[in-house]
Amino acid sequence: MSDTNNPGDKTQARPPSKPLSLKRPIEQGTVRQSFSHGRTKQVVVETVKRRVIGAAPAAPARETTPVAPATRVAPPPPPAAPRQAQRSASGVVLRTLSEQESNARAAALADAKRREAEAKQRAEAEAAAERERLAAEQREREAAEAKKREEEARRRQEEEARLAAAEEARRAAEEAAKEASKEAAKPAPAPTVSRTAPMPAAPTIVRTPPTPPRAPAAPAAQAAPRPAPAPAARPPLTARPASSEPRKTITADVRKPRDLNFMARPAPAPEPEPTAPTAATAARPAGAATTARTPGRPQAAEEENEQKRVIRRPGMPLKIITPPKTPKQPGGDRNRGRLTIATATSGEDERTRSVASFRRRQQRMSGHRQVEQKEKLSREVTIPETITIQELANRMSERAVDVIRLLMKQGQIHKITDVIDSDSAQLIAEELGHTVRRVAESDVEEGLVSDEPDLEEDLDPRPPVVTIMGHVDHGKTSLLDAIRKTTVVSGEAGGITQHIGAYQVAAPSGDMVTFIDTPGHAAFTSMRARGAKVTDIVVLVVAADDGVMPQTVEAISHAKAAGVPLILAINKIDKPEANPQRVRTELLQHDIQVESMGGETLEFEVSAKTGDGLSDLLEGLQLQAEIMNLRANEQRDGEGTVIEAKLDRGRGPVATVLVQRGTLFTGDIVVAGAEWGRVRALIDDKGENVPYAGPSVPVEVLGFNGTPDAGDRVVVVPNEARAREVTEYRARQKRERIAARTGGANRSLVDMMRDLKEGAGRKELALVVKGDVQGSVEAITGALEKLGNDEVSARILLSGVGGITESDITLAEASKAVVIGFNVRAHKEARESAERNGVEIRYYNIIYDLVDDIKSTLSGMLPPTLREERLGEAQIIQIFDVSKVGKIAGCRVTDGVVQRGAHVRLIRDSVVIHEGKLAQLKRLKDDAKEVISGYECGMSFENFQDMRAGDTIECYRVEEIRRTL
Template identity: 65%
Template sequence: MVDTKTPGDKKLSVPSKTLSLKPRVETGTVRQSFSHGRSKQVVVEKRGKRRIGDGPEPHAPEVTAKPAPAAPAAPSRPAPPPPRNAGSGVVLRTLTEDERSARASALADAKLREVEERRQAEEEAQRRAVREAAERAEREAAEARRKAEEERHRHEDEAKRKAETEAKKRFGEGEQPAAARPATAAPSAPAPRPGAPAARPGAPTTARPGTTTARPTATAQRPGGPAGRGPAVAAEPDEDEAPRQIRRGPGGAMRPAAAPKTTHKPGPQKERGRLTVVTALNADDVRERSIASFRRRTQRLKGHASNEPKEKLIREVTIPEAITIQELANRMSERAVDVIRMLMKQGAMHKITDVIDADTAQLIAEELGHTVKRVAASDVEEGLFDTVDDSTDTETRSPVVTVMGHVDHGKTSLLDALRHANVVSGEAGGITQHIGAYQVLSPESGKKITFIDTPGHAAFTAMRARGAKVTDIVVLVVAADDGVMPQTVEAINHAKAAGVPIIVAINKIDKPDAKPERVRTELLQHEVQVESFGGEVVDVEVSAKNKTNLDKLLEMIALQAEILDLKTNSERPAEGTVIEAKLDRGRGPVATVLVQRGTLRVGDIIVAGAEMGRVRALISDQGETVQEAGPSVPVEVLGFNGPPEAGDRLAVVENEARARQVTSYRAHQKRENAAASISGMRGSLEQMMSQLKTAGRKEFPLIVKADVQGSLEAILGSLEKLGTDEVAARILHAGVGGISESDVTLAEGFNAAIIGFSVRANKEAAAAAKRNGIEIRYYNIIYDLVDDVKKAMSGLLAPTLRETMLGNAEILEIFNISKVGKVAGCRVTDGTVERGANVRLIRDNVVVHEGKLSTLKRFKDEVKEVQSGQECGMAFENYHDMRAGDVIECYRVETIQRSL
């Protein structure tokens, strides 16, 4: 299209040459190699790197600007520059504002990119300079080491050469003529020409005979070779003449050699190898040293330091009560051989697997410079109990009250009156044989009070002691018509030992023969002084039958609890005491627990004695299932692996691993104590004498099964008290729960009796006992059990023999009667003589014979007895050496059965 507004312009003409773009990058082809000999022709591009300050781009054409002719100055504005292709005949249009702004922004972006590239190039140059400086320093250090090595080799060669010369002189080679000796020593080098470079100090010089100049060489001489035997070395020429070499031919003539090619600045060696895509693209990259190579180099440089003695490590060694030598050496980071060597110095020979005690291990560790921390197996129980509560987190808890006193003084009846229950009707024999825990709501304050009921029988001392340990207040129940009894005194002692206050409840004041004043007076004998007598012990007259003054008793308990100011933290992990434990056939091991601190929840991991478990259910004293139990709350806990022992302390642990550690330690201690008691380890002289006494006594084997741990404890204590030096009860097995077949099998093996207290044998065990003739005795009252065992053990006692004197007779004369033998004619001096009685023959106050009378005659008749003052004839069984004047003593032996 022709612009008509500019008719003076030339027309657009198209050149005949085809327009094309010059490629921006250089291309080439390479052959890419693959496995199994396969290859492929690949087109690659090589882009030139743009370097800042090195001149124009390698691919950009070099443009030289020519100065334009001067133009006359215009008054308005300067003339626009001539178009770039003005000579081509193409008319270019003027740029619009948008295009001009776009071009300006593009130029600005290009400038920014150029600045950024320049900054990156400078940073790269700095990094490269640092890296090159480090490499240069390494090369200089390597060169210095190489020079030192060359100097060392040169000195060694000179010393060797001197030694050879001295040896040759010593063996007569020195007398040979000089012409016959080979020229081994090199002639001294002449002074260098003016302008020649000075020789490097310390560098060896070599020259052949006939050469005029010698130059220093940088190559190390071959070690061990004599000087002058290496290859010919060219002399270094002057600066103004061409370099040349002089080489000796086979005939000895000297001929010039070709001059070696020299470069002013040797460049880096170019890597040779197969041309691949990777090598082609990374041709300009500088290969850096690998990490493994740097480590090897560092190891070579520091190789001499590895032989230096290492710094000894001082450790804190944890030493248990017993430890093997191998484990001790590992904990000290020492060799076990060194530990054994130290023990041998002390006179003890050990192997690496031997176990040594903690004291020996401590001596070894301290001698080696380590610090020692002693630990014991019992440390697993640290922090399990008695953690101090923060005073800011505590709150008031209910008091725990233990009811104690003599048997049949109305303890359970008083508790029933407070609880509005009837526990007495369910007790066997009308006596309490189990310890129980209940909660009562006080009508005055509305707060709960926890009561613990203890048995009053003499056999349940351990139960009363256990109740006194877990209580805050002791209510001492004394019957007004009975007064202070032995178990009342025992309860007073338990309360004093526990250090808890006492409240005296004088019961049965409704009876006509009640005398409360006598009770107060008798308590003074045991240092219990009530308030009415000027003391500090509170006393309340109550009647459980008529429910008299029960509210006053509760008020006194609440007042005493307020004085004690009982507080604890209910949010911490629970701690408590096992009041009672049993094995229920339907529910498994069940433990009655009094929670003392914290809150026990369902799902907690608990430890009690040698038993552990997870709480599956909590049952209150009313039989209701609860989810948690706070402080001073008695609950039945289900979930133990086995029934714990009564009196064991319960604690909640964080995980099963800690629970397993604690229970395994306690089970181990329990087994050791049992083994020690059975084996009867040698101790003092008194213990050895007691063992001799008990070695020959008879044993009454028993297997005892009870319903709860407390009853079993009381039964075992009562049976142990029955033992004497001659007979004792041997308990083969004792446990809680019903009688099983294994108990019958055990009884059959030892011919033992089985005693069941408030339990029964299952069907299979009863059938096995009947089939094998094993006796099973069932009891519900501990009185009857102890009495029957006492009678059975009394049958094992040896009977007592008692002598009863009958009379004496004096021998007057001896008669020989045919077919009878000697017969003594006697006169009874005192008492009577009976036929068949035991007799002693006494001669000169010495017993010469003991036996029985075979014949007793009065004249010719056999008689049964002869009275005092009468004469008779007597003959002995199997004895005839009787003399006149001997005295015959007649007596009777009675057998008396003993009892415990």
């Protein structure tokens, strides 16, 4: 039976286990997208977690050297004796360390221990200071919180007191209103006619015999909404007994309430008139309603009863006469006139204040007489060098019209879209009560490169970076090929190195060494300087049969400027004419003393052809690196330098980067000069893809959106927005520098006229340079700019990396320029366009051939030098007038010879009268080619007839001599 499931088995097979890999963990999810017309689509979204160095085990190292975990601290190197015994047991024979080397190694170990102790003490002191700072911040926070709680408690007490005062005032107003209502509801005495207010006529009082009580009405529970026991029947109402006191006259003063607080709140609404009889009204006698008022009844019902007249006659039924009602005026109470105290107290119905008026009074009583203004917020406004008015107003949270108003006060008329400078913006912001923080465009680069030193516990040993420098054809690349077992020199045109390369080599001890190969030609000065900046050790290669040359001296200057140690490698000792002692002696003139002559510079005699001395050279490099104690932090973002850059038609922009700090991973967003990109791939010196590159590791980086310049700093940034911000600023600065150097479009007419005046007669050779790598283009540009003088010069319109495109041909056609291709070729479209438009394209693969060709072209543009060669002199004896010919001078040759067509100069009284050419020369009547001294002849001049007897004629010849740069 096989391991697979049966075809009919419905059980689900166990999923296969995932293979182990070093890829980042990826989380997947699904998102449903909605489109128009009801269409949807389900998309799988992957989230790649950023890898954190130190959270996972360290990446596997190469087989040649084991790499310790990233989190451990590198132990101090063992003493020299055990290491020597271990190497001897492995089968590698090494020389015994000298006493000086042992002392140097012991001193290095002691220095390392001392630095570790100092770093530990420093870390403890920093930790103690940090704890003290945190404690002080905690105390300040507690004090601030206590003060805040006290402030809140005080505010809460004030609010409670205010609310209590408001509640007390409201209660007092309610009590006053209740007292006023009770006073108004008390039964008034018999109405009398007063002078102040007319009262209605008193109703007729008729006494009626008591009648038997009616049947009880329905229970109150059925008539009233709330259940209550039925009240007892009231006794019949009788007439008010006569009082012996005199009746009071009711006036406005008498009816005036004691306090006006009843106007503070609306009076209680009158009770609605019942539609059904209640138990109290059913038990009341019928005639009781006409006899007297009952305290507590509504005033409207009493007035209605007073207006009714009851007539009873014997033998006739009871008759009630109701007077006709007065029609109500249209408009209601709106035409009642101005409200006064008299009208408010003497009116038939009681007037009360409105709810809004009462609310305003309550606000005045509670202290809110004025509305509190909103507190103005003071903001920190960031102001760049230039800013628009709209943006400034938005940052201050102010209205743009207010900003324009302040500018108008300063005498400036602007629109909302106008741009103002930072000084004006600062004045406006400070006048509106905000604080200002001035920033410049260059602030976008702040914090891009961290200058903070790494902690000692985070540092791990790294391979040394060694730069090979020297004169051309002294065997630098051949020496490196012998170490790497490669043949790089065979691929270089002309047998010379024209590119800078970076490689890693394993030393005999197993440790890695990074080599940087630099060209030796004089044009590659910038390459050598760039290699010296990123190196730890400089190996100066000098040929034993050639000695110290100009580029050797230049390499020594670069090493001294970089402040790195120098190791001398005397190459080509296998040649019969080799003389190493000559090299040592010549280096003394440049302050280089080797060990064999009592100096400190290490020296090794090597041969790239036979391989002699290569192991000693590698051992010396390892010894120098151990003394320097080279270490770096791998746990931070990668930083490095662009060694070389090129444009590959298949892979796009490719930059050779030497990582100096941190670790560079695939997928990081990097910025290099004015270019940025996401790292798509990392390729080592052997052409293999690697997932990451640590310190001192050279790799080719793919993924830039453009070709960066050689020497640019490579920095990892957190996101694309930050990368775009930095590169846009750098690109703008680069354009401004180019425009300032070449004269941009913003030049004024005065500048153009001055340039024409200063460069009158100056000739320029316009060039478009395209190369294979950035370093070669930089070297060619620098070499061509040095050519020329005040009369002729080379002007480079465009320089770049990559093949010659059709746009380059268009630029060359418009500017009458020559296109130069160094190790590149023109595209098919560009080649056809050049042939069609007559644009010249020159191809080169050796840099000194290119420089010599351009130099000879500029030399041909120089005007030749004119030199005079004196031929002879003649004296005018007599002047003859010949018809149709003019004046002819009869002369005698006194010195030298006179030739036809030569230049002549007419001299009278030692003053030059005329310079020109000899038109005719006759001997007797025949034309003569020349007349020698002692003979007579006839002469005529071109465009000149004012000749006199006695004048001297000087004859000379002008020679043109070609000039060279």
